[in-house]
Amino acid sequence: MIAYPPRRSRVHEAFGPAAVSFALWTAAQIGADVFWVREGWRPERLNPPGFGGFDPSRLILAQTKDQTDTLAVAEEALRDGAVPFVVLELTAPISLTAGRRLQLAARAGTTTGLCLIPEGMGCNAAETRWHCAPVFDAQDSTRQCWSLKKNKSGTNGAWHVRWDPETHRVTVVSPVRE
Amino acid sequence: MFDGTRRRIVSLWFPRFASDRVLRARPVDGPFVLTLQQNNANRIYCLNEPARARGLYRGMPFSDARAFCPNLSSRPADLHADQRFLGLLRRWAVRWCPWVGFEGADGLVLDITGSAHLFGGEAAMITAMRARLARAGLSVRIGCGDTRGAAWARAHHGEEAVLETLPVEALRLDPDTVMALQRMGLRSIGQLAESPRAPLARRFGPELLLRLDQAFGTRPEQITPEAEPPCYAVRMTFPDPIGLVDDVMAGTERLLERLCGKLADHQAGARVLCLTLRLVDGGVQDVELRLARALRDAARILPLFQRGVAEVNAGFGIDQIRLEALQVEPLPPEQVTHVSTRDPGRLDDLITRIGARIGLENVLRFLPADSHIPERSFSIAPAAFSKPEAGWACLRPRPVLIFSPEPIAATGPRPPRRFRWRRMALTTGRASGPERICPEWWLVDDAWQSGLRDYWQVETLEGRRLWMFYTPQNPGWFVQGEFA
Secondary structure, eight states: OTTOSOOTTSEEEEESTTHHHHHHHHHHHHTOOEEEEEETTOSOEEOGGGOTTSOGGGEEEEEESSHHHHHHHHHHHHHHOSSSEEEEEOSSOOOHHHHHHHHHHHHHHTOEEEEEOOTTOOOTTOSEEEEEEEOOOSSOSSOEEEEEEEETTSOOEEEEEEEETTTTEEEEEOOOOO | OOOSSOOOEEEEEOTTHHHHHHHHHSOOSSOEEEEEEETTEEEEEEEOHHHHHTTOOTTOBHHHHHHHOTTOEEEEOOHHHHHHHHHHHHHHHTTTOSOEEEOTTSEEEEEOTTTGGGGTSHHHHHHHHHHHHHHTTOOOEEEEESSHHHHHHHHHHOSSOOGGGSBGGGGTOOHHHHHHHHHTTOOBHHHHHHSOHHHHHHHHOHHHHHHHHHHHTSSOOOOOOOOOOOOOEEEEEEEEEEOOHHHHHHHHHHHHHHHHHHHHHTTEEEEEEEEEEEETTSOEEEEEEEEEEEEOOHHHHHHHHHHHHHTOOOTTOEEEEEEEEEEEEEOOOOOOOSSOOSOHHHHHHHHHHHHHHHOGGGEEEEEEOOOSSGGGSEEEEEGGGOOOOOOOOOOSOOOSEEEEEEEEOOOSSSOOSEEEETTEEEEEEEEEEEEEEOOOTTSOOGGGTTOOEEEEEEEETTSOEEEEEEOTTSOOEEEEEEOO
């Protein structure tokens, strides 16, 4: 799988129904603490007992009141570098300026940023953009399809992956036969 | 003049302390009492002079008092406020001498040895005390003597009296002892002092003779001065008003160094700091800083003030800045170790800066909780006030996202073959379950009114993996979460 795990000092994007598990699996694989920024009003809530391979005590959650605060908090956290992996959930498209500011902040703090975006609201400043969707498999209940929709430094592609609980890693598997 | 051998003690007794305190703030003409609920009855706790003249007394039931005196005005007593007020008076009394202690709930005791001449002698000092307290609206009786016992006796039973002529109550004895002494015919302190000691000690125990000796000074009695609480506030006044952010920050830096020195002396760290900027035109601007953990390191606190100071509108200039630690926590020195390479302070600083923008209570951390109910199997606490905890073992599969239950159209105890959820047509490919979870009957929860829940992990052919439940006692199907 190319461009995975996401490059450090850059901000990436993920969308699709499995974007949250993309963020958690990535955090578990690179072994990083996570700073998670989301708006407090959203009805879905993270459920730490279901995090699987990621230890919930390594996550710090910031609840903001709107997207402006989300961006400001994420920029602060990215620039500071105290937490190596910053996840921000966006609800509206962000401008190129805002995306670029996040990139500069990530570079200043040598941190990795990941925006979880609604579909079709990507920002051109993103380094990579992933579409993540779960895939039905009769034997395996962690199988997902991750497709790289945008890559600034390489080609795109699509992979079927599963979470390996023994090695705490994402493993690429061959697609299921229809 | 003080000759270096004799101690001089002054005892202040405020006979109507509680009612004087209340009447200072809201004067009332005519009889006034404070009431207190004691032993299941509302009784008079303290009363003013007109009320006493009408024949009311302390401990009288309040309903009786109202019958005696229909125009009686009253308020409930506030013992904590009384105690605070006495603390303020104690601080005031330090102006006379440095050695001031409490005497019960309505008195002060001052050791004026060696300080009376500063006020023109003992008599002039007591006159001045009386005048100042009268101006403050407090009735006071002042007793002066060589010992604490003698001063107390004069304050309570005659200010100019000779100690021997005072009644035995003046020895701070309990009422039963006083009653027994009076039955024996020992009415005054002089009579008591002349009578043989051994039978008295046998009859009343050591307490009586201790008090007698303390009154005459043959046994010592100390005055315990209260420790001054440390004041974590510093300020700086400028000859010319300043307005630039850099200037204010430079002033703040100097104040912080002084404040952190003070905090270090007391092994404390500040949790909440307030920088007050006084403007030339009399206005005041506050910059509050809430820290994610107790700190006393000026170099680390200073950059955290940058954002707040930059937002201040300085107007025509700032001529005084004041820095106060509003909330202080103990912070003992920590041993420096070479083992840990991660700096935990860096994360705390980040939380502080982010907390300054969105509120420290919105930066959260998950903690495990002991409950089978999915919504209560974890708790959320502010990261600044909690430590990470282990113990996240979960035996059953749990979804990564949960939301409030969303009903779907289905019947029967088995998961439906086809269903619609969020405008999506889904087909069940594999379902594992049920996992039955009972509501916690000891807690009232409206969401669990429908009773038992049978949870199923439903994997759809379209890919989505849902956490659904069926309520057998109140048939219905709901989706509550989504798996990774």
